[in-house]
Amino acid sequence: MMDPRTSAQDVMRCDLCETAVVQMHCDTCLVNLCKACVGEHISTDESKDHKVVKFQSRKSTPLYPGCTSHTKQQCTMYCNQCDIPVCTKCIASGQHLGHELSEIIQIAEEKKDKIIKEVIELRETIYPTYQDIASDVQNRMSQLEKEYGDLSTAITKHGEDWHREIDKFVKKLKAEVDEMKNTQLQTLQKHLDEINKTMSDIKDEIDSTDIATGTNDLSKLFSVPHSLINTYRNLPQKLEPILPKFIPGKIQELSKLFGVLSSSSLISDKHGYRMKTTQKSPEAGSSPPVKQLLDEPETVTTIAIGYGQPLNVACLSDEEILTSGHNNTMKLFSINQGSLLKSITIELGKHPSDITVTKSGDLVYTDPYDRTVNIVKNEKIEEVIRLQNWIPHGVCSTSSGDLLVIMVSNDNKQTKIVRYSGSTEKQTIQFNDQGRPLYSSKIPVFFMLIFDKHCYITENRNLDICVSDWRANAVVVVCQAGKLRFRYTGHTPTPKNQPFYPRGITTDSQSHILTADDNNEVVHIIDQDGQFLRYIDCGLSEPWGLCTDTNDNLLVVENGNRKMKKIKYLK
Template sequence: MDPRTSAQDVMRCDLCETAVVQMHCDTCLVNLCKACVGEHFSADFSTPHKIVDFKARKSTLIYPNCVSHDVESCEMYCNECDIPVCNTCIASDQHLGHKLLKILEVLSKRKEKIMKDRTELNETIYPTYQGIACDVEERLCLLQKEYKKLSTAITKQGDIWQREINEFVNKLKSKTDEMKNKQLETLQKHFDEVKQKISDIQDEINSIDVALNSTNISEVFSILSPVDKYRKLPKKIMFSVPKFSPNKIQEDHLYNFNPGILEEHEYNLITKSESPEAGSFPPVKQLLDQPETVTTIDTGYRNLYNVACLSNEEIWTSGNGSILKLFSINQGSLLKSITAKSWTRPEGIAVTKKGDLVYTDQFDKTVNILKNEKIEEVIKLQNWVPSGLCSTYCGDLLVTMYIHNKQSKVVRYSGSTEKQTIQFDETGKPLFSFGTYDNFISENLNLDICMTNSETKEVAVVSQAGKLRFRYTGHTIAPKNQPFSPRGITTDSQSHILTADYNNHCVHIIDQDGQFLRYIDCGLSKPYGLCTDKNDYLYVAQQFEKEVKKIKYLK
């Protein structure tokens, strides 16, 4: 048929090249018309041709040829010799007394083993390497920014120094650039190696898929398990930027400069993680079909707003008024009451990595910490009003703050030192639209920063570097069919983001990329504050019920 006048020709016989294909030889993988079947048989009588209908092609298993007897196929397997054997081999004394199995039984077990390897590669090792690549990419970006800050500090100090030391300043910057380039080169090389590993793993998975889909048994037996090669993960390279501490000009000492270093730390597979600090991931947990309430704690507030886990046994709460209460979870009993500094209620509460309670005070615009039964002021703001806060995996504090009805932002603090401000996107537009007191914040396991805004009715999620990842505005069919009304927010070991939906009396669970997974209701009423403990139990503060519900939602 002329290809110029037809979009597609029919398949033709491989022998005569004119008749339409009707049959297929599964042994030789040759397409045949009925007239050419006999000719194909007569061309090679030594081969056991398997002729099938063309639609049933590739349905016949191809047994491996015997290594000792070329013309025979192996339908048995010698367990002691670990090789396929033919009937002639079995009749000989070579395998006398050996345990012989049907090769199809061995094939089934071998496929099962390969499938397990593929599952581990696909579900454990490959995602781990992807996580490592993201981690290294984030560190590359952060390293650039930290060195930019360092270079700016040096330049500023150089402007203060007299002209006669300008040459010395330039040498110092040159030394900094040299160290930066060396570290960037090392980290970039590490990143490229990880990406190559990811590509290699994908190739291994593709090869396994091809073998598993093939009817050629030899292809299955040719697969060598690649898992051991990739189980040993690459070293985790950490960077340390030089510390620049300017001093007054002296003859023998102009500056303090501690060189930065690159450190190596071990990565772990996603099934072996214990903490985010190790650069690893926790075991995979599935969502329960039906979440269940484990216990309920009556707090005694007129209105209950916040809850924060001190441990798996104790929770802090805050409500109307200035009293902060510590409860035993299992006993439901009040363990401690602390009065905040000002008369107004603490807007946001959190527990630091060291186990200290921190809270925001909107009346005097402070962030305070409870240490040894005493309240100490950590941060004092001027024009901005603090609202929500959380403690990060690295020990920093993330604080949401606002100027009423004007603007909002998130500031990262190390102690009382401001380290980072997140307010605008790459085009200069505000990331958080309105200034409002009802903002809650949490950090995800992948170091994303998650913030709710009850005014704009959305959850905004930005990366550690402050780049917008996505906005979540609720799911189409809410339990009470009311507009999305987010309040408290928290995360768990699976990088799920959980948000209280005040008007729909439920909690939304979304994944780390903003995809809705399910609702948790469990008879909730006006849920406000949220937190999770280390065992992934969810605690929900119900405003008017004055109760905290402990909920199990993961298997």
Template structure:
């Protein structure tokens, strides 16, 4: 219980702390009983203003002056940035300094505190909550992921056991077959010897009979066969095969069992959230009522089938383009070819993007490639996944949409150089965020670091925050449409607008960063496909079947 309150919560005098209060001094900001109030106003050094407690104003609690104990600081020295009392000001120590009313300073400070509180409550703390939620989600799926690793190891061990058992059985079968052949050879040799021995016994028996009979006729007709049996039958010599057991090398066995990549725990540098003022700091550029085409570039790609589908700005008047063949072209606004580069694989690129350093990135086959000084280097080769669309982020990372080889899974992966930093595939309930299949899913990073993906197979723009948590899905505007919403190319601008190409309806949808529809861009577009904006928010649109790029001013 508060020491100055009774069980009935009676408020006591601040001075005597025993009698219930009745008055309040607005100058000293203290509560007083009747007796203490009389003593308090008797101090003529101050102009006390004692009023009934219930009529008190909401006065600030002036701090006591550290140099003059009987004074309160009612002013503020701007140069020294400290509260001061009237004695401090008149003493000359703050001569020439700007002195303001402490209540004014309190007002501005209070306003600043209120802004801090609002930012903490509405922006900063929710982001920490988001991060904590993401960690909990990751922990929730940890068991299944590590369980799968254990299952994979067990399956590999069982597979090795099966292979070893099969090989051992083959060896045992071969040993048994050799033994049988060995015995057959010895049995055949035995039969030959036994047959000769039978003949010899008969000859010896006949000789004994002749000798015993003294028969001249038998003796004279006898012909010796000894020379025939002096040549002994062949002796079969069979060498028993030996088993050369190979020394088991643990390194080789480890390789056969399979390798386990090391656990990589990367502590990413926490980024500094921009203040609310900084976030809204780019100058406001209102949307034009009538967007206009300011340039048209003829890229020269074949228009018979999906001629042009990718465009990426190198500058305000130079764009890289990718189409239906293996050649990527750098063109200016006058359609002049400045540079052309063929893909290393001689396949058409899946998509292209210009990095913050002005280099070109493209995807094809299972590779993500970088073109620097006209030289192609493969920076990432994927196993089991095919990269499709790519964009460069404000942090100079790469965001890549990709599909599994069996076309049953899709995800967005963030790379820093060749290192995977983030994989975005499922929502909080473990459901896929993106449609499956080997389809284009153009993507772009917004100024608020949201990741925007145009998933045309399900007629939706899917937007997640930088942690990969679903923010919203945009499925088109309920206005008159000839065909279903078909989002393909997607880009964002300095105003955090999301622009997506509605190919089948020949127009661009403009959304705000929260997915609210703002308006269309028509400009007589024909099958708009790829999109990008330059540093001045000019929109470049790749028309698929005309193979032209249109530069459009819409802000």
């Protein structure tokens, strides 16, 4: 027969006698009791105020917390100011005189409701979101395995191609060596044949003169030519073969010729994941309202800025605009008043290649002559980054507070983007998935000296990195991780039927990408996926530097007439 005390199908038994069926429950001690054991349980510890109820009503009696200041006292009230439970003695002592008090049951119910809501959110929203994130990370890891495998395969294939080319080149060099050897041997053999013939002639002469001198026949003696020896005293020329030299290339430089790997990185994006919920998220709530393009953009303000070559513009605020050009002075203008507020002058003989404004409102500029990136704080210039083998050009401040700097190598053969946190390098963007350069190189020295910069750079709202690469006649857009998203090479027909020459680049609240085309004297507007939307053509004269203010007005400097225009292009 099955033991009723151990059977899994048995009813609950009293915790004291372990035999009788449970009928009562002590809410104070959390003990299950039969009616017969109630008295025994209470008498075991008479110091407690035992709350014995029917088993069906268990947990109905609140267990008040004990007071930390007064032993054996229960806290039935709660001091909202001190944020602690209190007992009647605490209240009577005057420690909480004038403080707002609440019944602890009310506070407990409020806390319980809050906890229940949080648990529901944890169960229904946060935990499923973490499940999705875990799945996303796992998928990324699987994709990473594949992409790194593809990368290794590409390197192996490139190595095999190199081996084939090296084998062909070695065969070609050895054939050239054989050809050179045969040519020199043939020449020397011909020379040897001539020498041997002369030696045979000399031997014949010796034999004939021996006969002439060894006889008393004077006619034979006089038949020997005069100065016989002079013919042979002129020795043949000496042929000295000079072998070709094999000058091997430096093995150390092979890696540069073979190809290089850009650095890998993991970008931390705190806004990368969104909570899994059907309700509108805070991010969605803060999304900008949708704005439509105006049928006809209109010029709001025009300011003469007085540079020989105005190149750059940046918004310090909706009222204050910074500009720079081909000299050592940056100017701060009031856009609404059209007046010059201040000039910032750097060392003579230097000038900023590009300017940007940080989230904290500080001016940052690149100096290609010094190979530095500098920040202006309280009218003092501080060096942030100094490069050795690279020349900085375009710069932008990102939403995360990093700096993106586009730079060209000293030998003028490579271009790359480097992300900096302060002066610390965090990321390098230079090659696509096939190991080919993303950006143009081999900039003519003339252009480097005159314009100092062939690429402008900006960050879009979706964290894409947008570069106007005028030498490549393209806008090159990569994602935050540095993978190529698209290349925009202009739109046909162009207003002046000229090649697309992108200069300044900026974005707006709608994630539009705007780039100046000084060759066609317009500004192109494309969406975040590279689709052409329209031209801005407001009688611009060689538009160059661009920026947008917080109201999505476009600020553009014109290199042709040395002016800056504020243009409204969104409704």
